[in-house]
Amino acid sequence: MEINCAEDQIVEKIELLPENQLKGLRLPTIRRFPKYLRILWELSSMGRDVVSSEKIANELNIDSITVRKDLAFTGIIGKPKIGYSISLLINGIERLIKPNNQTNIFLIGAGNLGAALLGYKGFEKHGYNIIAAFDSDPYKIGTTIHNKPVLSIDKITEIVEIPGDNIGVLCVPGNVAQQTAEILVKSGIRAIWNFTNVELKVPGHVTVLSEDLSSSLAVLSVNMKKNAYK
Amino acid sequence: MEINCAEDQIVEKIELLPENQLKGLRLPTIRRFPKYLRILWELSSMGRDVVSSEKIANELNIDSITVRKDLAFTGIIGKPKIGYSISLLINGIERLIKPNNQTNIFLIGAGNLGAALLGYKGFEKHGYNIIAAFDSDPYKIGTTIHNKPVLSIDKITEIVEIPGDNIGVLCVPGNVAQQTAEILVKSGIRAIWNFTNVELKVPGHVTVLSEDLSSSLAVLSVNMKKNAYK
DNA sequence: AACAAATTGATAATTATTTATCGATATATA
DNA sequence: TATATATCGATAAATAATTATCAATTTGTT
Missing domain, CATH: 1.10.10.10 (Winged helix-like DNA-binding domain superfamily/Winged helix DNA-binding domain)
Structure with missing residues (x-):
């Protein structure tokens, strides 16, 4: 790749x-x-x-x-x-x-969070092109969410055809996170924004950034406890 | 409060x-x-x-x-x-x-992101009770999302009645973020998990934790650029 | 023109965080 | 029983990040 x-x-x-x-x-x-x-x-x-x-x-x-x-x-x-x-x-x-001129966002897993992220205004505002979502649910495939098409996950290898830096936003269930990441890597993705709670193993040329809501919840919890003493 | x-x-x-x-x-x-x-x-x-x-x-x-x-x-x-x-x-x-025994989550703003967070399994898994969502949209009020009731935002002051530590998850549009935060504070909330991109001003006894997707996007972008040299 | 005030940017000090070193200890094995 | 090995936990060193200090500079004011 x-x-x-x-x-x-x-x-x-x-x-x-x-x-x-x-x-x-x-x-x-x-x-x-x-x-x-x-x-x-x-x-x-x-x-x-x-x-x-x-x-x-x-x-x-x-x-x-x-x-x-x-x-x-x-x-x-x-x-x-x-x-x-x-x-x-x-x-x-x-x-x-700012990302390089042609930096494309693909969202993988159009569940609740994925659908919400498809509507995230920050992508355009910061210079990213959000292209499409991929999902395996036949009821979702062919529809659009926030004006972005939802494509079959089988089509994902075609993103290699798209010129520019391609970023995958990973919103699939944790149990398929690693295998989906591997498909993304094979498809020539340059970076993964990981919203699953799985630590992904990818080759060094792929950049990964993981979000982790449970880490934030922990911070909130401890800060509340500390704040109780003040 | x-x-x-x-x-x-x-x-x-x-x-x-x-x-x-x-x-x-x-x-x-x-x-x-x-x-x-x-x-x-x-x-x-x-x-x-x-x-x-x-x-x-x-x-x-x-x-x-x-x-x-x-x-x-x-x-x-x-x-x-x-x-x-x-x-x-x-x-x-x-x-x-872990939060204290009775720590309740209220979600304010049942838009795309808010609705997604209502389905976040981490709340229960980490010991929080997710109680309800508040919204101002009359079409949403009275419905349920992920089995949680969506209530009128006018009812928000009633959360003060609920015993325990109450956390507000703020998913409203940025332009009403500060004013909504102030309502939450008046309602006796102890902490705000802020998903807007506004820096909230709240009294010292209220704990705030802000999420900021644009910060993460910046990290992803810079890491990609750095990675291009390797 | 001299002086006061605001603000930068360089250097230094402090604090926070990660990484290294190494002696102590529990277990397994010869 | 003696020895080797894995692993912890304490201390120290190195790195990262924030905060402090202060001279230099620009502008406005007397």
Whole structure:
């Protein structure tokens, strides 16, 4: 599956950021970037031109030093007494976190959660093309959910035909998660956004990001207990 | 809203863990506990009695030292050459992360995501009681989703009547998120699991945990780009 | 033009988290 | 019984992330 779309690989390379700009980027910083973007988009729509790190920090309940350190990764420099140019920041952040031009989302498993994710506005807003859903339920196949077609899971190998970076959003039951992931890998997928609670085993060239609601529930529970003492 | 259910407060205190057992617990550790639980539950169902930190670590692709440090918080001690008692570990972890006996979940906003979360099996599995959904859509009010009643959002203040710790799962549109959160606070909620992309402002006695899919998408995107260099 | 205020960005300090090292111990085996 | 081995748990080291300090700079004000 590494052999497909040699041309696309080249196109992609051209659009890549210099490696060292990504290198120092750490997880907490990356996770904050979309939060900055949301604030910047809003300020921009209000007609504002500049913003201070302090202002952003207050909106997010974090420290302004953290904001400045994060923003430094974009290469955008602020002016003392003034702050940062909002439009430059938006460009700078998007350059770091936006997907490459042709990045396609395929949703696997159009159950409750899958159907909900098909309606997630963030895909388009952040530059992803959500193409279709795959399911094995004959009653769902042929229908559309949020205007996206639901296709037979047997058709999944055809995604290799689609040019660009293809991301699979895995929303199948846990007991078929690993085998479905393997089909995705064979189909030439570059990344899996894993909403099952299974730890997937995939080759190194495939990027996996797992969501885990039970982890969050645990945090909520412990925070509540800690909060009871205050 | 701090004045309700004095008796329940007392009951709750009795069930609380010693404060210092929670104190050192850090976020990464808390987030791993449910992952350990899943493995332990599975091993237990297979009839296994003991497990080594190395085995757990391999399943999760983490370091065994991390596992041992995490498990130390449970107070359970393992045996050299043998490992840990699975049943003791399960008890120990649940003691830390399980909610208090009567912890109720209310879902606010029965849209796509909300409806999906109503079907989330993790609530029951981890000891939460999912009671009802609230919505403002008259076509939804009076119906059930995943066997849970959908009630008018006007009824929300009545949750203060329900004994126990009440958690609100916030799935409303972003533009009404803050105002809905304030209603929840007035209604005596103790925690909010926030699935909107708004940073909520709530009093200190209310615990908030925010999910943010766009943060995850950013991580996925950057990881894909980094992976392209390898 | 001098000064005050706001804000950045660099460096340093602190705190959090992961990873390494290693002695101690329980079990199995020769 | 002695020895080898797996494994824990304590301590230490290394890495990551946040927070503090402060000089430099830009703008506005007297």
